[in-house]
Amino acid sequence: MHTLKISQSVQDLRYSVIREMGGMAAHMDDVITLGIGEPDFDTPGTIIEKAFEDARNGHTHYTQSQGDPELLERLAQVATAGTGIRVTPSSVLVTHGGMGALTAALRTLLEQGDHVLLVEPHFPDYMAHIAFAGGIAVKVQSRFENGFIPLPEDLEKAITTKTRVLILNSPNNPTGAVIPGHILDAIADIAIRHNLFVISDEVYDTIVYDRPFESIYTRPEMADRTLVIKSFSKSHAMTGWRIGYCFGPQAMMDQMLKVVNYSTACASSIGQRAALAALDIDPSILEQMKNRFAARVDLVCARLNAMDNIQVTKPGGSFYVFADISRITRQSRQFAIQLLNSKRVVVVPGYAFGESGEGCIRIACTRNRHLLDTAMDRIQSFLDDFQKR
Known part of the structure; x- marks a missing residue:
């Protein structure tokens, strides 16, 4: 029987945590996905x-x-x-x-x-x-x-x-x-x-x-x-x-x-x-996309900063918010999975981005303001429950 030998460099890699979180949510109902960096706008x-x-x-x-x-x-x-x-x-x-x-x-x-x-x-x-x-x-x-x-x-x-x-x-x-x-x-x-x-x-x-x-x-x-x-x-x-x-x-x-x-x-x-x-598209279309991302980022930062024990530095660019939850827990994976299972919100645990990301979560502001507001409500509810334990 042939013994399969896999390259050590491949064996040492873990599967994408970002994709893994999306996979966990794939068969759930009423999920708000703030995980993968996928703009919700269609190509113009x-x-x-x-x-x-x-x-x-x-x-x-x-x-x-x-x-x-x-x-x-x-x-x-x-x-x-x-x-x-x-x-x-x-x-x-x-x-x-x-x-x-x-x-x-x-x-x-x-x-x-x-x-x-x-x-x-x-x-x-x-x-x-x-x-x-x-x-x-x-x-x-x-x-x-x-x-x-x-x-x-x-x-x-x-x-x-x-x-x-x-x-x-x-x-x-x-x-x-x-x-x-x-x-x-x-x-x-x-x-x-x-x-x-x-x-x-x-x-x-x-x-x-x-x-x-x-x-x-x-x-x-x-x-x-x-x-x-x-x-x-x-x-x-x-x-x-x-x-x-x-x-x-x-x-x-x-x-x-x-x-x-x-x-x-x-x-x-x-x-x-x-x-x-x-390259020939009307620049105002791209500017509108950027402005909508900016408004979403502002909304998420304001909501998170109002929550106890969460710290946020407003990003200078991109559509991500990297929130520090270390005052609540440094176990970002456990936090993200429990948030998904109990409140149906996908975020990415910070450990996926290296050891210094542990104790943080990444939120992709790639959903409309209504969904982002609803997601923030759910996160607030999750924090209320989490910190009572």
Whole structure:
């Protein structure tokens, strides 16, 4: 009988806690899901209509592995306008979602055993992609009292002779923290002095509330050592189309293209045509989405701050609220499961985002205000019951 041997890197991974919470709720009635980061808005109709028209006109075949030439040209223009640095189509790569860019980048950059600095709390998928590329994640904690903004001195202390890459995620998932310019300046200085390559995950860059978004890519000397990852998923409510893209140093992109070529061949041709249509959408539609997210975040923060023993720092961006429940319990998994079972509300336990996320829960403000209000009522009722025990 054959003995099946599973890769240790896969065995060591746990299944996505975010997906697990959704699975628990799948067969329950009257559930309000505030778990997965899925905008409840449908893709704007003009994008769908144009993509379908292009599909009927024959855009249903493989594209070049790098991407549809017309889309690459437009994305280069967008990147140039957004950064003030000339980005050429040859230094842009269209990928199967933002995660396609991340995995291709890590496989391109890492040798077995290389260290990757990762600010915690962090998007859980980073751990898997680092492991698949043979790297080792070195976690650097950010703190509630600092608004979950990473401190440059903490990052520098974590650097070893094996450190090769730093992953920055701003606006951050799960905390919503947006790294301010002066911190980016300091981190850029560290990256240059220690010869680090930076992967800047900016998929929430259009959902920023209190200050203009800034990228480490624009800092002096950083364009040559930074890969910027963006996506249409959150900004244009296009999660199912699976289109992301990235841009960075030409030498890096030439090598990343090999990984994309052999792993996915190319991104969806129809999805790429949808992305092209998305670039022509009326900007006011995107602004309306952002404003609705902002109102939802304000509502949830106000409701949670009024609850005993819950602390919330208003996020600077994204549509997430990362609430500290440690005065009630540090067992975030137990808290989330009991909340689901008793009150039919899905949240994500903070431990899913790293050890420093324990004692917190992530709430995705991706439902309308009425449902969010109802969910907050249920959480308040749950807290009343929980704290009587």
